[in-house]
Amino acid sequence: MIKRLQLFVAAFAILAFSPLLASTSNPSPLQDFCVAINDTKNGVFVNGKFCFDPKLSNAEDFFYSGLNIPRNTSNPVGSTVTPVNVVQIPGLNTLGISLVQIDYAPYGGLNPPHTHPRATKILVVLKGTLYVGFVTSNTDNRLITKVLNPGDVFVFPVGLIHFQFNIGNTKAVAFAGLSSQNPGVITIANAVFGSNPPINPDVLTKAF
DSSP states (O other), X not given: OXXXXXXXXXXXXXXXXXHHHHHTSOOSOSSXXXXXXXXXXXXXXXXXXXXXXXXGOOGGGGOOXXXXXXXXXXXXXXXXXXXXXXTTOGGGTTTOOEEEEEEEOTTTOEEEEEEOTTOOEEEEXXXXXXXXXXXXXXTTOOXXXXXXXXXXXXXXXXXXXXXXXXXSSSOEEEEXXXXXXXXXXXXXXXXXXXXXXXXXXXXXXXXX
């Protein structure tokens, strides 16, 4: 009787935890691709999202053009980021990757301190010379920096504050891959000093 009770308890425990096991058993897409759509009436439900019927997809769902065009960097920070994520390429949905092109104005062009809450970034310099870096988390807050030249690659770990600064006398261009179809971005100065509504000045005064 005791052995039977023990077997029952063990079986119950396995059944109780089986939903948790099932929820982590398929981290990858369950089909070749899942082209994102906004109109659900023509979609199929896959991995928690509505997707375009794969049989109706075409090359345009996986295509973007225009990264050969220099961007205008005449703005306060002297840089322009051109994203290529799931918004620009619907076929990136569920694939966990995206791309950005970053153009920097001659000496002083800055991609200001920011963080991507959902992605690691790997950056390659195509043109110019960049001073780049990131800051480790509390309590060390260690600054790790490097000067990059064309062909150099640098990695910014997920969630850490990082930046790039053009220290050359010519325009600079870099491309970066990110480990999310929609990595998100939080520009530190904009978030802290430009929030809506504003953060109480007393809070900022004491924090800084």
